[in-house]
Amino acid sequence: MWMPMLGLTALPHLGGLYGGFITRKEVKTWYPTLNKPSWRPPNAAFPIVWASLYTGMGYASYLVWNELGGFTNDAVVPLGLYALQLALNWTWTPIFFGAHKLKWALVEIVLLTGTVGATMVSWYPISRTATLLMAPYLAWLCLATSLNYCIWRDNPEKKD
Numbered sequence: 001m002w003m004p005m006l007g008l009t010a011l012p013h014l015g016g017l018y019g020g021f022i023t024r025k026e027v028k029t030w031y032p033t034l035n036k037p038s039w040r041p042p043n044a045a046f047p048i049v050w051a052s053l054y055t056g057m058g059y060a061s062y063l064v065w066n067e068l069g070g071f072t073n074d075a076v077v078p079l080g081l082y083a084l085q086l087a088l089n090w091t092w093t094p095i096f097f098g099a100h101k102l103k104w105a106l107v108e109i110v111l112l113t114g115t116v117g118a119t120m121v122s123w124y125p126i127s128r129t130a131t132l133l134m135a136p137y138l139a140w141l142c143l144a145t146s147l148n149y150c151i152w153r154d155n156p157e158k159k160d
Helices: 002-026 045-067 073-098 102-123 128-154
Strands: none
Touching: 002 045, 002 073, 045 073, 045 128, 073 102, 102 128
16 A cells, blocks of 8 residues: 555656756746745745645645545546646646746646645545645645736736
């Protein structure tokens, strides 16, 4: 039973690794040119925070998966919502850092935050522990959404 736990806990990190690959160059070249709010976290905090959040959400998904007996009919909605939010999570970085589309990244992160909330609501009757493990992620997304909004607002797109 430890293999599913390790696999589901590690899964979110795959997108994090891909996102880190995209972000690495842009955080040194493009990102410093943006106007950012004074309250933004330091760049060094992001990989630490995301590693913790990915581990927490991955283990939480294992708890739900285990409680529901694997990928059963009962797991379709709660794990489907989880998969959707994970896909949205992995998509934000290529939109923001890869394509430099601040408005579309904002739309995407609002959808992501709502999907995480829906995931948590669907998980609560199954595993309160799993739901609570997602709470720091939801809180961080609220901060990240605010940051994305401020960056979009303060960096108008140039007209070609």
